[in-house]
Amino acid sequence: MSEYPEPVAEIPTGPVAVPPRVAALTGGRELVPVWVNGLGGLTFRDGGADGAAASYIKWVAAGTPELDLAAEAERLAWARRHGAAVPEVLAHGADASGSWLITRALSGESAVAPTWIAEPATAARAIGAGLRALHELLPVAECPFEWAIPARIARFEERVASGESPADWSDDYRELSVATARALLHDPPAVDRLVVCHGDACAPNTLLGADGEFAAHVDLGSLGLADRWADLAVAAWSIDWNHGPGFDHLVYEGYGIEPDQERISYYRLLWDLG
Structure with missing residues (x-):
């Protein structure tokens, strides 16, 4: 078994069927699959037509409540209004087959593109710097969204009620009983600093950008108010999963903060179970 949580999303390595609704929305153009979410979501790059700018289209089949693209569109629009470097929403909608979100392509490459997998220290520092920029920029007092602990614990309880057991958790937590995990989740550390969190700050x-500096954030479907360590703990953990061990401390360095082991431990547990 892996030392880290099983990946819930990945760059596809083979062909990905284009859903009929996506094909219709993009004029039947050839699309490049760029991401497959373990919950069933798909992302394609559309190179555009007749000189139009490139865009990305996300697709979620009907019956996948965990992925709410309308909620993501709302969060992206709000964050952009406040100056955040996030994609511009071009269109979103839903029908009986599923939902979609189309955003304008941004310059830059994902921190898990081959260029940056080969430069883990650069990627780690940029991720930390990007989170600091987001946390400093977005106004807490005006944020209408939450990424609250109680709702995330409720998700844990739903998973347990559905039959999930500690055997399904990452190696870090597989030795815990459900009762112990529940007790730990219900004993969060005091909030260090309330910010507008990304909500999925994985690498x-x-x-x-080409210079190795932070350029933008994507996938803000869970953006909302939370302790900054809810983002930081997972961002640094994600460097381990994607780039290998030994670089996670550079996320904190890029952010400009010393690691807080109590909060890191709590928010990683909450991420894995909630």
């Missing part, structure tokens, strides 16, 4: 969701 693939930071874009880097």
Whole structure:
């Protein structure tokens, strides 16, 4: 078994069937599959036609409540209004077959592109710097969205009620009983600093420019108010999963903060189970 949580998304290595609705929305143009979410979501790059700018289209089949593209569109629009470096929403909608979100392509490459997999220290620092920029920029007092602990614990309880057991958790937590995990989740550390969190600050969701500096954030479907360590703990953990061990401390360095082991431990547990 892996030392880290099983990946829930990945760059596809083979052909990906284009859903009929996606083909219709993009004029039947040839699309490049760029991401497959373990929950069933797909992302394609559309090179555009007749000189139009490139875009990305996300697709979620009907019956996948975990992925709410309308909620993501709302969060992206709000973050952009406040100056965040995030994609511009071009269109979104839904029908009986599923839902979609089309955004304008941004310059830069994901931190898990081959260029940056080969430069893990650069990627780690840029991810930390990008989170700091987001946390400093977005106004807490005006944020209408939450990424609250109680709702995430409720998700844990739903998973347990559905039959999930510790055997399904990452190696870090597989030795815990459900009762112990529940007790730990219900004993969060005091909030260090309330910010507008990204909500899915894993390495693939930071874009880097050609100079290796932070360029933009993508995939903000869970953006909302939370302790900054809810982002930081997972961002650094994600460097381990994607780039290998030994670089996670550079996320904190890029952010400009010393690691807080109590909060890191709590928010990684919450991420894995909630």
